[in-house]
């Protein structure tokens with residue numbers, strides 16, 4: 106389809122399609138039950154091959170020398186056709202794909218895996234890759250979920266692409282057509298779970314009418330192997346259930362959660378589990394009753410355990426009323442301080458979900474030290490796909506390079522290789538569960554990295570470009586170049602050297618407003634004054650945050666000489682004329698980067714304009730509008746930030762661009 110909802114699943118005709126001879130002529134699906142992912146895979150193969158190659162395949166029951174695609178579970182295949190070598194290598198949700206001339210095998214460890222294999226095969230066809238291949242693909246981690254921040258009234262917290270497809274007017278939507286379309290996109294990038302409502306959760310989701318609605322959502326997504334989960338409000342037993350308390354150790358509260366959980370599972374037997382934001386930013390939680398966060402999490406774990414449900418418990422817990430006059434106060438310390446002593450105290454079906462950095466989805470943060478603190482607790486990484494602090498879908502910021510930097514970061518716990526990606530997969534500390542949660546909007550690279558974090562950010566991007574915009578080499582080259590420089594460009598004209606994004610943090614999270622970071626309890630401080638800037642997070646003289654990392658990493662951040670320039674102001678408080686490794690002063694780096702970033706933003710418009718005749722006008726105009734906005738806004742960013750620090754420091758720009766001349 107050419108409609109917008111198809112995203113990268115357009116199945117656009119391949120140039121020279123008729124010259125391909127090695128296309129199979131029939132499909133054998135090893136399960137024909139409607140609503141099974143294998144049946145979905147068969148439908149998808151028909152649709153895809155029709156679109157990409159213009160060929161109509163028949164449904165077969167026996168293999169033919171004209172070529173057959175067999176799709177199903179490995180187990181079902183073995184029953185009818187006997188054993189195959191790779192069978193033992195396929196792990197949960199994984200698949201085996203073999204293309205040999207016109208014979209194609211797509212065999213999943215489970216039905217979901219078979220569907221993933223079918224999407225992989227179609228992605229290859231759509232990119233013109235018909236060569237012989239034979240490989241097993243397995244996920245790096247079992248949990249690959251999205252977190253939707255949709256509210257029951259239909260609005261979306263930090264959503265910039267229209268209203269909710271799940272809720273309206275306080276209830277689950279009746280029409281699930283778009284929900285199924287969305288599940289199709291999720292399955293194609295191997296996402297296996299979705300939390301449908303905001304972590305700032307509304308307890309009325311638990312009404313009988315809404316539980317039935319959740320069943321409707323799960324029914325729409327089940328054919329795609331996408332399991333539904335929900336966010337819970339910790340106070341529900343009291344505010345919604347009418348009990349006098351929501352103390353997690355009160356037996357009536359425990360029984361209330363067990364009961365409501367049973368009701369939900371009666372309607373959604375394969376529900377993935379719960380997500381909980383507790384004692385954070387005004388949300389209720391166990392600390393109110395002097396119970397630990399682990400006691401709170403385990404209450405849900407007990408209720409979900411008999412049903413095989415998982416509890417994702419967020420580590421985003423911090424005090425938002427801290428006092429900047431205390432040099433040692435530091436929001437970045439909060440997660441480790443709250444969770445350190447709870448390691449090993451969470452039930453086995455609890456996963457602590459950790460934002461990638463210690464503060465909040467900024468343009469540049471180090472990896473959260475909590476990944477290396479929790480050794481006896483399953484963890485997952487939380488990424489933000491929606492561009493809250495990063496331009497809110499009006500600035501081009503391709504995020505895969507940022508995520509890769511965090512996933513590949515080595516925390517060196519016990520002086521052994523401890524990459525974040527191997528911690529959250531459960532591998533490094535031998536945990537049964539783990540994975541990633543993406544607060545979503547813009548998905549493709551997120552799903553593929555959740556499956557395989559070793560993939561290259563540029564290769565993922567280029568697959569997406571070919572699938573979305575076709576095979577024109579100029580389009581491929583131009584969009585690749587624009588996207589790969591987009592994160593550094595945004596960083597250049599917003600907040601440099603690890604000082605955070607410098608956007609307005611009090612209300613909009615959009616546009617320049619460096620003054621809002623300081624002098625309030627939110628703890629996103631820069632400590633900028635007339636002479637100096639940056640958070641001193643050293644152990645010797647500051648908040649001791651650097652000491653939360655394993656020694657090999659802590660030493661790097663503790664010393665100003667070894668701290669990379671791009672995190673200098675995250676870990677150190679320095680004078681504006683402090684010299685960077687580049688030889689420039691901090692303040693001159695600010696001035697220059699802002700000019701450089703804003704200049705690049707102007708060239709993005711020119712680059713996009715060069716594709717006018719290579720892209721359909723609807724998508725061309727849509728993106729041009731955003732690029733033009735970004736270019737103008739980048740100038741506003743440049744001048745506001747430079748003027749702010751020029752006023753504060755009264756240090757001249759060597760190139761005499763900033764200030765009154």
Ligand code: GCW
Pocket residue numbers: 254262263304305382386421465466493
């Ligand atoms: O980044 C902040 C956002 C809030 C969000 C919170 C969180 C859902 O500004 O909108 O609330 O983080 O992650 O809980």
